[in-house]
Amino acid sequence: MSSEDEAPGTRADRSAGDPESGRRASAWDAALRLLGVRARSRSEMLDRLTRRGFSADEVEAVMARLDKHALLDDEAFAREWVHSRGEYSRRGSVGLRHELRAKGIDEAVVAAVLTDVDPDDEYRRARELVERKLATSTADLSERTVRDSLMRRLSGMLIRRGFPQGIAYDVVREQLREHSQRG
Incomplete structure (x- = not known):
């Protein structure tokens, strides 16, 4: 041998x-x-x-x-990357797509792996991020300008983390509504 x-x-x-x-x-x-x-x-x-x-x-x-020796497998790598970065770094599917492309993963593999991302999990992760930010906020949500500013800041935070715009706006709108009802 x-x-x-x-x-x-x-x-x-x-x-x-x-x-x-x-x-x-x-x-x-x-x-x-x-x-x-x-x-x-x-x-x-x-x-x-x-x-x-x-x-x-x-x-x-x-x-x-x-x-x-089967030590390199782009599909297995991509699946693990999506799981790890999604759960522990709270990244959204748009951001994960960009990261995988930057790692040289073929677009077909990226598309296949991202179909496994559960939209409910992605929504949950975005919601948890916004809830954490709002938990420490002392903003007066009864003022429209404050509410609009917070909407832009929180949506921008989610979009920068790679969440789709639709999810970002829906989550922030929902969380601001809930937060203002509590406070």
Whole structure:
């Protein structure tokens, strides 16, 4: 079995013989270190290895090896990214689309993954963000100018976080109405 056929992390991966194979092992090690931090898209991995100064041949060999061991999967990466950024960073589907494109994910994969985003969950996340902001607000919502200003600020916050405009305006309108009825 050649070193190319062995699983990642085996002794063959750390070929210590000639300088040429040592350099290739360094590219492989760099790729594994990058994957140890978090999953990467194919485009990200290509970019990071290239920026680290590895030759095109070395990068190509490492990419082939990563593929062979199924260590890069753009669809799985995109699904995990959407789940993580949606739940923990409270990002909306529009923002997630932009982030995935920036990571080099193919548009067809982006579209497929974003169809799994539950509109009710997205609405809930937006509502939770606005509720948190309003919980500390001492604004007098009986004044129209204050209410309009708050509407713009909160809607803008949601839109910057990547929520669709329709959801942003609906959530803010609903929350301002509820908040003014409580207070």
